[in-house]
């Protein structure tokens with residue numbers, strides 16, 4: 001049997017059920033498809049830091065596969081266009097991939113299932129639980145987080161599996177080197193891509209610095225590595241599995257201390273879990289302005305306001321600093337994301353989907369379910385029982401950056417600008433006047 005494994009958000013060898021299933025194949029072709037810029041969207045392509053992190057992750061995966069006599073073929077383009085050609089060219093008769101939440105991702109699988117003359121198996125390795133474990137039908141998934149958490153938090157989580165000791169050889173093919181991206185890691189948050197770096201960060205946060213033991217008090221820090229776990233980039237592209245992180249927390253609790261903070265890190269993984277399963281159910285409504293309930297929101301699109309928000313040049317210094325941190329490093333704390341999202345939705349009165357698309361472009365931990373789910377939550381069209389959050393920006397700055405150190409560090413204090421530009425260039429002045 002000639003098998004193809006299409007890597008998506010499962011860029012790891014360990015705890016990868018789809019890859020484990022390849023062991024009895026005669027040959028195995030490992031492929032990753034780099035996204036092409038979307039022609040219909042203004043926010044083309046992916047930002048430099050997200051691109052860097054992805055390429056580093058792929059480079060590390062390729063090297064690990066090469067160490068086992070395997071390799072990784074990295075091509076560019078959509079799965080609908082590229083994979084049928086690959087299947088034909090290498091006479092593939094079985095294809096595997098790991099489930100990736102999202103509407104386009106689901107559409108691609110449906111298309112490939114219909115189009116390809118082979119068995120396509122989609123494995124779930126990105127979540128803590130299997131749907132079969134839930135004490136409810138998936139269609140009955142709770143709308144909001146708390147009832148979901150209460151129903152699932154005591155369920156057993158399968159221990160992560162070790163990487164396979166060997167893999168079938170690749171077919172004769174050309175495996176090119178992965179070109180490096182233009183960006184290098186930002187000194188303010190030098191997070192390298194790849195499973196080894198993800199595991200190092202996990203060890204560091206739990207067993208070296210014991211950051212997990214007071215995580216509940218520090219998790220709202222605005223800078224990375226200092227307060228929260230900063231594990232999201234590796235979780236998002238699958239360099240680390242969620243089960244690996246959960247079992248490391250449980251080991252820490254057995255070997256050191258189990259307290260409110262250690263529980264809280266697990267609690268946050270349950271948020272990720274919730275948004276992942278909601279994305280399965282919500283389908284395309286995850287991208288609708290009015291969300292699942294089809295609520296009507298009053299927004300007007302003001303390009304200048306959006307441009308100022310993206311550039312970190314608004315009249316809100318903390319928002320500016322956070323947006324500049326995002327563009328420079330590819331990461332922002334959860335508190336920062338809530339503040340900047342609330343600003344775009346409530347102060348600038350813009351369509352939340354523009355903000356979500358900008359995050360999608362920039363975040364090194366971009367994850368369709370968590371990103372769009374959280375944006376909908378703050379906009380009041382998702383899973384928030386309180387129908388949206390409006391953060392008081394002055395209060396947030398006073399509480400989370402009282403001395404303005406973070407805001408100064410990231411250049412957030414900007415000269416104020418008039419709301420509308422009223423110079424001659426903006427007026428339709430004609431020769432009649």
Ligand SMILES: Cc1cc2nc3c(=O)[nH]c(=O)nc-3n(C[C@H](O)[C@H](O)[C@H](O)COP(=O)(O)OP(=O)(O)OC[C@H]3O[C@@H](n4cnc5c(N)ncnc54)[C@H](O)[C@@H]3O)c2cc1C
Nearest residue numbers: 228229230231232268269272333334337366367370371374
């Ligand atoms: C508007 C907005 C957009 C977001 N977009 C993304 C995104 O694209 N990708 C992403 O991974 N997270 C997203 N989040 C969730 C959260 O902000 C990040 O997961 C978190 O800041 C990552 O930092 P950390 O790893 O230090 O988190 P920690 O606080 O250490 O949490 C541990 C892990 O739990 C998960 N987690 C924590 N909070 C959430 C949450 N609110 N929702 C879902 N999972 C969570 C993450 O996997 C995280 O790595 C978004 C939040 C908001 C408000």
